[in-house]
Amino acid sequence: MSDELNIFPDAEQLATAVSAALVTRISELQAESDHRVVQLCLTGGTIATKIHRKLASDLGSGPVDPGRIELWWGDERFVATDSPDRNAEPTIELLAVDGLAPERIHPMPSAAGLTLAEAAEAYAAELGEVTFDICMLGLGPDGHIASLFPDHPSLEPTSATVIPVTDSPKPPPERISLTLPVINSSAEVWFLVSGEEKAAAAAKAYRRSERIPGGRAHGTVETIFWLDEEAAGEISD
Numbered sequence: 001m002s003d004e005l006n007i008f009p010d011a012e013q014l015a016t017a018v019s020a021a022l023v024t025r026i027s028e029l030q031a032e033s034d035h036r037v038v039q040l041c042l043t044g045g046t047i048a049t050k051i052h053r054k055l056a057s058d059l060g061s062g063p064v065d066p067g068r069i070e071l072w073w074g075d076e077r078f079v080a081t082d083s084p085d086r087n088a089e090p091t092i093e094l095l096a097v098d099g100l101a102p103e104r105i106h107p108m109p110s111a112a113g114l115t116l117a118e119a120a121e122a123y124a125a126e127l128g129e130v131t132f133d134i135c136m137l138g139l140g141p142d143g144h145i146a147s148l149f150p151d152h153p154s155l156e157p158t159s160a161t162v163i164p165v166t167d168s169p170k171p172p173p174e175r176i177s178l179t180l181p182v183i184n185s186s187a188e189v190w191f192l193v194s195g196e197e198k199a200a201a202a203a204k205a206y207r208r209s210e211r212i213p214g215g216r217a218h219g220t221v222e223t224i225f226w227l228d229e230e231a232a233g234e235i236s237d
C-alpha cells in the first residue's frame with residue numbers, strides 16, 4: 001500500500017490533471033482484457049464538479065471505452081431527484097459522453113418512494129460485492145469524506161456497505177453513504193482537495209490521523225492525494 005502526493009498551483013490545474021490521470025488509469029485497466037470493466041466511484045463536491053467538466057471532454061476524445069466504465073457514487077443527498085443538491089444527476093448530465101452504458105450508471109436513490117433506510121438497503125443490494133478500482137473522495141473542512149462525519153453516528157463501526165445518515169452536520173440532513181469498509185476495499189483511493197479552508201483537514205488525512213474520517217480512508221494498493229497549493233499548505237514532508 002503506497003501513498004502519492006500531487007500538488008498543483010490552483011483548482012483549475014488540479015482538475016485538468018486529475019481528469020487526464022483518470023483517463024490514463026482507466027485506459028490502462030481496460031487494456032488488461034477486452035472485457036475489463038472499470039469500477040469507478042465518484043464523489044460530490046466543488047472540486048469534483050470541476051473535474052467532471054474536464055472529464056466529459058477527455059473521456060469522449062481519448063483512448064477510453066466509455067462502455068466499459070461502471071459508475072457509482074460514494075454518497076448522496078436524500079432529496080428530490082431534480083434537486084440541485086444531488087451529487088449524481090448533475091454529474092450524469094455533465095458526463096453525457098457517447099457510449100456510456102446507462103445500465104452501468106448507478107446513482108443512489110433519491111427521496112422518491114423509498115424511506116431513507118430502504119434507499120440505503122437498495123443501494124447496498126445494487127452494489128453487491130463490487131470492489132472499486134478507483135474511489136474518488138472529496139474532503140470537507142471538518143475532515144468528512146462521503147457522508148461520514150467526525151464525532152457523528154455515521155462513523156460508528158459497521159459491517160454494512162451503505163448506511164442511511166440522519167442529522168448530517170452539513171445540509172441537507174438526510175443522506176446515504178458508503179461506509180469505511182467498502183471505501184477501504186477499493187484498490188485505489190484518490191483524495192481530491194482544493195482550497196485553503198481544507199488545509200488542516202488535508203494535512204490530517206495525509207498524516208492518517210484517526211481523528212477525522214479522511215484519515216481513516218485508504219486504498220488497498222494506493223492512496224493518491226490530489227491537492228492544490230492552498231489545500232496543501234499545512235502538509236510538511
Ligand SMILES: O=C1O[C@H](COP(=O)(O)O)[C@@H](O)[C@H](O)[C@H]1O
Pocket residue numbers: 043044045046047048074075076077087137138139140141145146147170
Ligand atoms: O457534502 C458533501 O461534501 C463533500 C465535500 O464537498 P466540497 O464542496 O467541500 O468539495 C463531498 O465529498 C461529498 O460528496 C458531498 O456530499
